[in-house]
Structures are given as structure tokens and as C-alpha cells.
Amino acid sequence: MPDTPDERPAARARLDSVDLLRGLVMVIMALDHVRDYFHRSGFYLQFDPTDLSRTDTALFVTRWVTHFCAPVFIFLAGTGAFLSASRGKSKSELSKFLFTRGLWLVLLELTVLHAAWSFNFDLRVEMVQVIWALGWSMVALSGLIYLPVWAVAVFGVVMIAVHNLFDGIQAQNLGAFGWLWKVFHEGGLMQPTPWSGIFVAYPLIPWIGVMAAGYGFGRLLLLDRGARRRWLFALGGSLILMFVILRAVNRYGDPTPWSAQKSGLFTFFSFINTYKYPPSLLFLLMTLGPATLALALLDRRAGRFTRPLIVFGRVPLFFYVLHIPLIHGLAVLFARARYGQAHWLFQNPPDFAVPKDYGYSLPVVYLIWIAVVLILYPACRWYAGIKKRRRDGRLSYL
Numbered sequence: 001m002p003d004t005p006d007e008r009p010a011a012r013a014r015l016d017s018v019d020l021l022r023g024l025v026m027v028i029m030a031l032d033h034v035r036d037y038f039h040r041s042g043f044y045l046q047f048d049p050t051d052l053s054r055t056d057t058a059l060f061v062t063r064w065v066t067h068f069c070a071p072v073f074i075f076l077a078g079t080g081a082f083l084s085a086s087r088g089k090s091k092s093e094l095s096k097f098l099f100t101r102g103l104w105l106v107l108l109e110l111t112v113l114h115a116a117w118s119f120n121f122d123l124r125v126e127m128v129q130v131i132w133a134l135g136w137s138m139v140a141l142s143g144l145i146y147l148p149v150w151a152v153a154v155f156g157v158v159m160i161a162v163h164n165l166f167d168g169i170q171a172q173n174l175g176a177f178g179w180l181w182k183v184f185h186e187g188g189l190m191q192p193t194p195w196s197g198i199f200v201a202y203p204l205i206p207w208i209g210v211m212a213a214g215y216g217f218g219r220l221l222l223l224d225r226g227a228r229r230r231w232l233f234a235l236g237g238s239l240i241l242m243f244v245i246l247r248a249v250n251r252y253g254d255p256t257p258w259s260a261q262k263s264g265l266f267t268f269f270s271f272i273n274t275y276k277y278p279p280s281l282l283f284l285l286m287t288l289g290p291a292t293l294a295l296a297l298l299d300r301r302a303g304r305f306t307r308p309l310i311v312f313g314r315v316p317l318f319f320y321v322l323h324i325p326l327i328h329g330l331a332v333l334f335a336r337a338r339y340g341q342a343h344w345l346f347q348n349p350p351d352f353a354v355p356k357d358y359g360y361s362l363p364v365v366y367l368i369w370i371a372v373v374l375i376l377y378p379a380c381r382w383y384a385g386i387k388k389r390r391r392d393g394r395l396s397y398l
Contacts, residue, residue: 014083015083015221015299016298016302016306016310017295017298017299017300018076018079018080018083018221018295018313019309019310019313019314020298020302020306020309020310020313021072021076021291021294021295021298021313022072022073022076022312022313022316023308023309023310023311023312023313023314023316024294024309024313025068025069025072025073025291026069026073026312026313026316026319026320027309027312027373028065028066028068028069029066029069029070029073029320030323030327030369030372030373030376031062031065031066031365031366031369032063032066032069033323033324033327034327034365034368034369034372035049035062035063035365036327037327037328037330037331037345038331038334038359038360038364038365038368039059039359039360039361039362039365040358040359040360041055041059041063041359042359049062049063050063050064050269050273052261052266052269052270052273057265058362059362060269062362062365064269064272064273067274067276067283067286067287068287068290068291070130070133070202070276070279071210071279071283071284071287071288071291072287072288072291073130073134073316074130074133074134074137074207074210074211074214075210075211075213075214075217075288075291076214077134077137077138077211077214078137078141078156078210078211078212078213078214078215078216078217078218079214079215079217079218079221080218081094081098081138081141081145081211081214081215081218082149082214082215082216082217082218082219083218083221084097085145086218086222091145091146094142094145095142095143095145095146096142097142097393097396098138098139098141098142098145099138099139099142100397101135101138101396101397102134102135102136102137102138102139102141102142103135103139104135104397105131105132105134105135105138105317106131106132106135106136108131108135108321109128109129109131109132109135110123110126110128110132112321113129113131113321113324114126114127116321116324116325116328117324117328118346118347118348118350119325119328119332119345119346120346120347120348122348123196123348124195124196124197124348124349125196125197125198125199125348125349126197126198126199127198127199127201128198128199128200128201128202129201129202130202131317131320132202133202133203133204133207134207134211136204136207136208137204137207137208137210137211137212138211140204140208140211140212141208141211141212141215144212144215145215149215149216149218149219150216152212152215152216153212153213153215153216153217154216155209155212156208156209156210156211156212156213156214156215156216157209157213157216158209159205159206159208159209159212160206160209160210160213160281160284161281163185163205163206163209163278163281164252164253164254164255164280164281166185167255169181169185169186170186171186171188179192182200182203183200183203183204184203184204184205185203185204185205185278186203186278187200187201187202187203187277187278188200197349201277202277202278203277203278205278206278206279206281206284207278207279210279210284210288220232220235225299228296228299229296229299232292232293232295232296232299233293233296235292236289236290236291236292236293236294236295236296237289237293238289239285239288239289239292240285240286240289240290240293242285242289243282243285243286243289246281246282246285247271247272247274247282247286252281253280253281253282253285254274254275254280254281254282254283255275255280256273256274256275258270258271258273272286274286308377308381311377311380311381311384312376312377312380314384314387315380315383315384315387315398317398318379318380318383318398319376319380321398322376322379322380323372323376326372326375326376327368327372328345330368330372331345332345332346334360335358339355339358383398
């Protein structure tokens with residue numbers, strides 16, 4: 001029987017396993033964004049790679065594995081907030097940091113990242129994505145941390161568990177408050193004026209709950225390594241088991257039931273093809289369960305081959321801000337070399353009038369992805385070194 005969290009003293013050292021897992025999901029996230037810009041299933045051709053009537057095995061797996069990125073990123077942000085407090089930061093200091101950094105992230109999403117995704121400063125259409133959700137989740141957590149840790153964890157778990165009960169509520173039926181429902185639960189396009197729009201790709205529920213659950217999860221990481229790994233294996237296994245049982249029942253936890261397909265493999269794909277926008281209960285069980293097991297497996301002395309991932313994991317926002325314009329810029333170069341033009345890569349909203357043969361094969365996508373990661377590593381290592389040498393609090397905002 002594992003020791004309970006309260007039976008061990010707090011460990012103050014930074015955990016390489018947390019940075020390693022975070023770095024791993026950042027690198028995998030870059031694969032998804034390279035696919036967006038370079039593969040025929042990218043967002044310019046509106047082909048969903050998880051559409052089982054159109055996809056193939058390699059493409060489905062390439063997209064599916066990236067589902068781990070946003071949940072782990074936001075969950076570990078909550079965990080990082082808890083560990084920051086365990087290293088001596090007071091609640092008032094932590095609350096102020098979470099509030100101001102959260103607002104900074106929202107601003108970053110609406111300005112710098114908007115320009116990085118679209119290569120223009122036309123703000124008529126804004127798409128708010130994971131950094132938006134991360135920012136507002138931090139703002140919410142800045143108030144939640146004044147509750148006991150167990151209460152923050154319970155708040156997060158309850159939000160994750162019950163939010164699918166409200167899937168039947170539609171923004172169009174809520175009148176003047178419909179826009180608020182889109183922001184918090186349904187997502188989709190809002191048009192505050194006839195000439196402007198905001199597309200909410202990441203509604204705030206249950207992402208706020210994911211971060212709150214991650215904050216409570218942080219207490220487990222203060223255990224000694226042996227007890228910590230036992231708890232992580234037990235928790236991760238339990239989450240996976242819950243996913244399998246609920247998904248098999250096919251009644252609650254995801255708006256898209258699984259069904260028999262043309263082959264056993266594709267039936268399995270249907271089983272694991274859960275809903276991300278917003279993330280369903282089953283989506284989060286499917287991703288956070290294995291991620292918790294991964295933390296247990298990675299909780300060991302870092303090796304030579306894992307150190308680059310730890311570097312990425314220590315500067316995740318820096319990596320994020322750099323990788324989008326890098327990938328977008330490479331897409332422009334490829335398009336101009338191949339077609340002599342790349343106008344569709346500069347439009348807002350996106351210009352879907354692309355060449356009929358636009359896009360490259362998956363092997364090319366993977367090669368470009370590897371190149372992107374290699375290009376980013378020196379800059380991330382440089383910035384991680386600065387953050388390690390300097391204790392300037394402003395560096396924590398990037």
C-alpha cells in the first residue's frame with residue numbers, strides 16, 4: 001500500500017521527470033503543427049486526419065499521438081504552480097504571479113501568436129487556442145489557491161467529470177448570453193460585429209479544471225521517489241481503467257460514441273478517437289492516465305539522450321512562441337519554391353484557395369519536424385541557461 005502524501009516531507013528539488021515529460025509533449029506538438037502547414041490533411045485543406053472514412057493508419061496515429069500535448073501542458077502548468085509554492089513562494093506571491101502571467105498569456109495569444117499563425121496584423125478574425133485557455137486557467141487558479149489543496153483538486157476533478165452533462169445546451173438557445181457559453185463550454189465562432197469574429201477553439205471548461213487538478217496532483221510529487229512512483233503507477237493505471245470501462249459502456253463521457261469499423265484496427269481507432277474541442281471526460285482520461293504512468297517511468301536519473309527534452313521542458317513557452325513562426329516561415333519558403341507564390345499563407349481568415357496538389361507526404365512532414373526541433377534546440381538551450389543563471393522574475397513570463 002503506498003504511503004499517503006502527508007506521511008512524507010516535501011522535496012524541494014526540481015524534478016527532471018516533469019520537465020522531461022513537458023519537453024516531450026512540446027516536441028510532439030511541433031509535429032502536429034508541421035503537419036498543419038505541410039501535409040494535405042493540414043488546416044488549409046480542411047481534412048480531419050481522425051476521420052476514419054478518409055484517413056489511414058499512419059496519418060491517424062500521427063494526429064492522435066498529439067492529443068496528449070494540450071492536456072499535459074495545462075495539467076503540468078498547475079503542477080508547476082504547486083511546486084513553486086513548495087519552494088518557498090507565498091500564496092500571495094503565487095497568486096499575483098498566476099494572475100499577471102495569465103493575462104500576459106491571453107495578450108500574447110491575441111497579438112504575437114496571432115501574427116505568427118497568420119503572418120499579418122489583420123485582427124478581424126481572432127482564433128483563440130491553447131495559450132488563451134492556459135492564460136485564463138492561470139487567472140482562475142490565482143484565486144483557487146487560497147483554498148486547501150484538496151479542495152482545489154476536488155474542484156478540478158468535478159469539473160472534468162461532470163461538464164459533459166451540459167453538452168446538450170446550445171449557445172443559440174441562450175440569447176444574449178450565448179457568447180459566454182461559447183467561451184466557457186461550446187466553442188465556435190462569435191461575431192461581436194458584422195466585420196469581426198473570434199473563433200474559440202479552446203473553451204475554458206474543462207481546461208480550468210485540468211489545471212486545478214494538476215495543482216492538487218503536485219502534492220504527490222513531494223513524496224520520496226519510491227512512494228511517488230507507486231502513487232503515480234496506481235493513479236495512472238486507475239485513470240486508464242476508468243477510460244476503458246466508460247468508453248466500453250459508450251453512454252457517457254464523450255459526445256461521439258465509438259462504433260464497429262471496416263477492420264479491427266479501425267474499430268480500435270474509433271474506440272480511442274475521443275473529442276478534443278472541448279476535451280471530453282474520456283479524452284482527458286485517455287491522455288492524462290498514460291501521462292501519469294509516463295511520469296512514473298521517467299522518474300529516474302536523466303540520461304544523455306533525454307537532456308535535450310529536459311531543456312525544452314524548462315522553456316516551454318519560449319519554445320512555443322518560436323516554433324510557430326519558424327514552421328510557418330518554412331511553409332512559405334517551400335510554397336514559393338514549388339508554386340512561385342504563397343498568398344494563402346498570409347490571409348486572415350485563412351485563404352483556402354490553395355493549389356490542388358498542395359501538401360507533402362508524411363515522411364517529408366517528419367523530416368521537416370526533425371529539422372524544426374534541431375533548429376530550435378540551440379536557442380532553447382541558450383534561454384534555459386539564462387533562466388538558470390539569473391533569478392529575474394520577469395524571465396518566468398516567457
